[in-house]
Amino acid sequence: MRLLKISLFFFSIVSLAQNKLVPPYETGNGNQTTTYEQCIAFYQKLDAAFPTIQMVEKGKTDSGKPLHLVLFSADANFESNTNKTVILINNGIHPGEPDGIDATMMLLRDLATGKVKAPKNILFAAIPVYNIGGMLNRNSHSRANQNGPEAYGFRGNARNFDLNRDFIKSDSKNSRSFQAIFSELQPDIFLDNHVSNGADYQYTFTCIATQHERLGGALGEFFINEMYPEMVKDMQKKKIDVVPYVNVYGTTPEKKGFNQFPDTPRYATGYTTLFNTLGFVPETHMLKAYNERVKVTYEFMVSAISYAEKNHAKIKSVRATAATTYKVGDSYPIDWAIDSSKVSYIDFKGFEAGYKPSDVSGKNRLYYDRSRPFTKKIPFYGKYKATQFVTVPKAYIVPQSQWPILDVLLLNKMEYSQLKKDTIIEVETYKIAQYETAKSPYEGHYGHYNTKVNRQTEKIQFFSGDYVFSTEQKGMKYLLETLEPEAVDSYFNWNFFDAILQQKEYFSSYVFEDLAKEFLDKNPKIKAELEQKKQEDKKFAENGAAQLDWVYKKSPHYEKAHLLYPVFKLF
Secondary structure, eight states: OHHHHHHHHHHHHHHHHHHHOOOHHHHTTSSOOOOHHHHHHHHHHHHHHOTTEEEEEEEEOTTSSEEEEEEEOTTSOOOSSSSSEEEEEEOOSSTTOTHHHHHHHHHHHHHHHTSSOOOSSEEEEEESOSOHHHHHSOBSSSOTTOOOOSSBOOSSOTTSOOGGGOTTTOOSHHHHHHHHHHHHHOOSEEEEOEEOOSOOBSOSEEEEEOOHHHHOHHHHHHIIIIIHHHHHHHHHHTTOOEEEOOOOOSSOHHHHOEEOOOOOTTSHHHHHHTTTOEEEEEEEOTTSOHHHHHHHHHHHHHHHHHHHHHTHHHHHHHHHHHTTSSOTTOEEEEEEEEOTTSOEEEEEEEEEEEEEEOTTTSSEEEEEEEEEEEEEEEEEEOOEEEEEEEEOOSEEEEOTTOHHHHHHHHHTTOOOEEOSSOEEEEEEEEEEEEEEEOSSOBTTBOOEEEEEEEEEEEEEEEOTTOEEEESSSTTHHHHHHHHSTTSTTOTTTTTTTGGGGSOSOOOOHHHHHHHHHHHHHHOHHHHHHHHHHHHHOHHHHTOHHHHHHHHHHHSTTSOTTTTBOSOEEEO
């Protein structure tokens, strides 16, 4: 009798909670999304109603409001350092794409009430809204390409940054708070919920499964050959087709096929891959009805939970071995390109397309005819090949003067030691030999690209307190991708070191002419090099200022700091 009373009491509590805990999406017409205030209030009620739910504040955002984290644990143990598989969900990085915000509210409620079977081996964590400033900037027009909801947030954050480009440069407080959360949780699986742009087609759900080659080794093979296919099969059982994110603009997918999206470290899953986290970006189709998009986002998260629960031990095991994929002295890939020789074919479900005169310009415009669906085999280029490598050093030495990058390295919990005394150490140094700079701003930066360096070994003076970052740590890939200047999203390419690109001292020609002659007389080998260069380069031979500058840069008067990359490799 007592057990019956307890059961009835528990049932009444759950029933009451279910009746009260209805997110705004479920009370609307299927085309409305929660406001920020409603979202946080909902999670506060959920936290109060269930011991299995906990909401905590985790750092600040550019909006001035705190970043929240909501956790679900079947045993009410919210510690991340257990043997549980940790899943982290990120929502609202682009608040005009709110599908994940509403879907996650329902999912956490359903986990707490038992509508979705509570996983015993999972710690489920979700950031309800990442771009709070953007969500507060609510409107109905900024997503011109999107079919609903009626009102939504804006892509830029409170300082107008696109936060899905900020995971290395960390210009925003949002990014810094995210990195603190990520370092604390060390998630095994990461999902960043989005809505697509681009072509029209029949699918409601597309997905970026992070570039498995970047995961590397057994972890990458497990991800692309076991985990992702099984999750796709689970979605198909629910009658939801999954196709790779259709990265096609200005043309149609069937023309030439399409490529795997290159999620470099500036992006959410590119960043999480640096820590061997298994990453997905659900991309629901912008032109499908909002209620359909929310449903498939919900179901993909359920499939992720289901897979992780069944395979939690294997996920932990294969991630543990990933730490040994690269060792000191190995070649590490820092640049990639699509391997066009390795193509697969997708039975792609699209719409016939054509061109007709524009009612605006009179010129030909693209259109899709939804009355003419098709299924065609089209090429998909899902394999990347490494195109550039560096040798993994034993450590990087970063002078304490370089505090802007030290702040970010320490925020990401990179392990380090500090020199105990002033000392001279033989290291490999880089001189920036070549770089190009963007002609227009991109996310607050005029970034560099096509960077090339010259390498040499020399003895450098270091000082007590300078930082030594061993590569024999979990963050090895993060160190390599940020500290190697030729890497696409390196700190150098994100302008952290632009001060070295400008000379601080120079010369007056009429003064240096005499010093240059004296220097060449004392150094006949360099003088011979000058004469040879004049013979080989007519423009140089006719330019006295260029010749004087050349001599200056060979002389001891030229400053050593110019173009000297102030991070050093210890082998």
